[in-house]
Amino acid sequence: xxxxxxxxxxxxxxxxxxxxxxxxxxxxxxxxxxxxxxxxxxxxxxxxxxxxxxxxxxxxxxxxxxxxxxxxxxxxxxxxxxxxxxxxxxxxxxxxxxxxxxxxxxxxxxxxxxxxxxxxxxxxxxxxxxxxxxxxxxxxxxxxxxxxxxxxxxxxxxxxxxxxxxxxxxxxxxxxxxxxxxxxxxxxxxxxxxxxxxxxxxxxxxxxxxxxxxxxxxxxxxxxxxxxxxxxxxxxxxxxxxxxxxxxxxxxxxxxxxxxxxxxxxxxxxxxxxxxxxxxxxxxxxxxxxxx
Amino acid sequence: xxxxxxxxxxxxxxxxxxxxxxxxxxxxxxxxxxxxxxxxxxxxxxxxxxxxxxxxxxxxxxxxxxxxxxxxxxxxxxxxxxx
Numbered sequence: 001x002x003x004x005x006x007x008x009x010x011x012x013x014x015x016x017x018x019x020x021x022x023x024x025x026x027x028x029x030x031x032x033x034x035x036x037x038x039x040x041x042x043x044x045x046x047x048x049x050x051x052x053x054x055x056x057x058x059x060x061x062x063x064x065x066x067x068x069x070x071x072x073x074x075x076x077x078x079x080x081x082x083x084x085x086x087x088x089x090x091x092x093x094x095x096x097x098x099x100x101x102x103x104x105x106x107x108x109x110x111x112x113x114x115x116x117x118x119x120x121x122x123x124x125x126x127x128x129x130x131x132x133x134x135x136x137x138x139x140x141x142x143x144x145x146x147x148x149x150x151x152x153x154x155x156x157x158x159x160x161x162x163x164x165x166x167x168x169x170x171x172x173x174x175x176x177x178x179x180x181x182x183x184x185x186x187x188x189x190x191x192x193x194x195x196x197x198x199x200x201x202x203x204x205x206x207x208x209x210x211x212x213x214x215x216x217x218x219x220x221x222x223x224x225x226x227x228x229x230x231x232x233x234x235x236x237x238x239x240x241x242x243x244x245x246x247x248x249x250x251x252x253x254x255x256x257x258x259x260x261x262x263x264x265x266x267x268x269x270x271x272x273x274x275x276x277x278x279x280x281x282x283x284x285x286x287x288x289x290x291x292x
Numbered sequence: 293x294x295x296x297x298x299x300x301x302x303x304x305x306x307x308x309x310x311x312x313x314x315x316x317x318x319x320x321x322x323x324x325x326x327x328x329x330x331x332x333x334x335x336x337x338x339x340x341x342x343x344x345x346x347x348x349x350x351x352x353x354x355x356x357x358x359x360x361x362x363x364x365x366x367x368x369x370x371x372x373x374x375x
Contacts, residue, residue: 045302149302154372
């Protein structure tokens with residue numbers, strides 16, 4: 001049985017841990033609200049760009065001369081897996097889930113005889129270096145970013161496209177956690193290079209009046225493709241930011257509750273020990289008095 | 293009036309009804325009034341001139357990395373950076 005003093009110290013330490021987790025939960029809740037707002041604010045651009053891409057896609061046929069970002073390299077031997085994680089831990093299973101989804105994909109690709117490379121965006125993806133020490137092609141520094149800006153995503157997209165043009169890989173996948181609610185975040189993977197154009201757009205655009213293109217469809221498409229990739233990465237980063245805070249809020253809520261349970265349990269133990277000590281003392285005094 | 297929207301990846305910057313907007317297209321500037329024919333055009337980095345009224349002074353807005361679309365709903369500018 002632990003001594004009274006040890007118990008008291010233990011209760012004190014659990015209490016201060018609870019204070020920290022409670023504060024972290026509240027901070028995460030405030031940040032989550034802001035991250036959600038940013039994700040919502042980014043929606044109009046993505047929607048409009050997607051509509052434009054769909055309309056262009058119905059006009060342009062994919063051929064040899066199409067931009068490589070659209071037509072691909074003609075091979076699918078080398079796969080680049082972009083893993084977007086957070087910069088900080090203590091967010092429940094958030095990072096673990098993304099990394100696990102990425103590894104699952106990598107294993108599947110390797111079983112099919114493909115070469116897999118990793119592109120890490122975010123510090124917490126670095127655990128992959130342990131499993132694939134030679135296959136991590138890049139580690140994009142995102143530290144110090146407080147609020148995700150489009151320029152961050154753009155920098156990453158430019159680097160990725162440059163590597164694609166240099167022939168480093170044929171197909172790129174992006175892994176991140178899709179934000180569904182504060183409680184549910186779904187680790188998601190999607191192909192970003194070559195660009196998958198939305199289908200079924202042709203029927204929607206036939207009703208429109210003839211559109212004039214300046215300079216022409218192909219040139220516009222070539223201009224928009226890299227931007228589309230940047231936007232997809234940006235959206236993934238926004239979703240990730242919201243997911244991270246949601247996940248952290250949840251984890252910290254659980255931690256606060258667990259600390260509360262622990263304090264209750266320790267307090268009961270403390271009181272029992274105290275009472276036992278008092279009883280023993282009384283018995284000693286009484287038996288001492290009786291002996292006289 | 294022409295319905296004019298300016299959107300960046302971060303937010304919807306403008307959504308308003310104006311008289312005319314001049315857009316710095318890659319193949320030359322063009323002005324968009326109400327009932328303009330549908331156009332899609334890339335934009336060079338430059339300034340948009342927004343005329344709220346026919347006689348008024350234009351408001352200049354610098355944009356980078358842009359794309360313009362005119363359809364029956366109005367003019368939509370997608371820009372990477374504004375200002």
